[in-house]
Amino acid sequence: KTSDLTLQEIIIKGLKAEAKDKTIELLKEKSALKIVNEDLIPALDIVGNRFEEGSVFLPQLIISAETVKVAFEVIKEKIKKEEEQISKGKLILATVQGDIHDIGKNIVKVILENYGFEVIDLGKDVDPMKIVEVAKDENIKLIGLSALMTTTVKSMEETIRLLRENEVGCKVFVGGAVLNEEYAQMIKADFYAKDAKVAVEIANKVLN
Numbered sequence: 001k002t003s004d005l006t007l008q009e010i011i012i013k014g015l016k017a018e019a020k021d022k023t024i025e026l027l028k029e030k031s032a033l034k035i036v037n038e039d040l041i042p043a044l045d046i047v048g049n050r051f052e053e054g055s056v057f058l059p060q061l062i063i064s065a066e067t068v069k070v071a072f073e074v075i076k077e078k079i080k081k082e083e084e085q086i087s088k089g090k091l092i093l094a095t096v097q098g099d100i101h102d103i104g105k106n107i108v109k110v111i112l113e114n115y116g117f118e119v120i121d122l123g124k125d126v127d128p129m130k131i132v133e134v135a136k137d138e139n140i141k142l143i144g145l146s147a148l149m150t151t152t153v154k155s156m157e158e159t160i161r162l163l164r165e166n167e168v169g170c171k172v173f174v175g176g177a178v179l180n181e182e183y184a185q186m187i188k189a190d191f192y193a194k195d196a197k198v199a200v201e202i203a204n205k206v207l208n
């Protein structure tokens with residue numbers, strides 16, 4: 001029998017085994033993307049707010065993040081089972097230098113792949129020059145950057161500046177909880193993606 005707790009409660013408590021079972025159960029009644037938006041993200045928002053208030057500490061934040069990863073592994077497996085597609089184009093994804101938050105980026109990656117795009121995932125805390133090099137070597141036309149902290153939006157700006165300075169002829173879209181349309185324009189990104197779905201729309205527009 002699966003836990004009587006909701007998936008959100010399970011994540012907040014950091015119960016990994018329960019998270020796996022509950023996600024399998026939820027996938028029978030709603031889509032992967034709905035689980036991400038209605039369960040995983042709200043649970044992390046609650047933990048994040050408690051962390052900011054000081055009622056939850058870093059180890060608990062880490063355990064909740066790990067629990068989300070367990071749930072997301074189940075979701076990823078389910079998505080993967082759906083049909084293989086011909087590549088609609090290739091793009092780079094990276095979480096910018098100084099930032100280790102990669103849950104959002106990883107979700108965006110899986111959704112883009114599910115829509116048929118080939119993703120070169122450079123990971124988290126990525127040196128901007130590494131992005132420049134790979135973009136040039138692979139003749140990339142679109143790059144997606146993620147940042148979750150006010151401090152690392154600066155490094156996102158720097159990455160975009162270096163891409164332009166090195167004449168990497170590609171479009172850049174940015175995402176992450178600290179950003180908005182206005183900020184994205186300020187740091188000279190071409191597009192702002194508020195979530196994975198918008199990322200797919202941008203990829204369709206630029207690569208097709």
Ligand code: B1M
Nearest residue numbers: 045048099100101102103104144145146149150175176177
């Ligand atoms: Co940290 N953390 N964290 N954290 N953490 C935040 C971001 C924070 C807001 C919490 C808070 O205080 N309320 C705060 C930042 C404050 C600020 O600058 N404004 C914070 C802090 C301070 C820190 C540390 C510094 C804590 C410390 O060590 N004292 C440290 C950072 C270290 C570093 O990066 N150098 C830290 C560490 C961690 C953990 C390791 C414990 C863990 C991350 C685990 C991991 O990612 N592997 C963690 C977590 C989990 C969070 C919160 C709770 C949740 C983030 C998350 O994964 N959300 C977060 C608070 C919050 O956001 N509520 C917080 C779920 C995810 C699916 O959403 O990433 O927004 P998100 O992605 C969305 C959209 O934004 C968008 O699509 C996704 C799906 O809809 N999106 C994109 C994101 N990237 C995109 C890219 C795109 C397109 C769309 O295209 C390229």
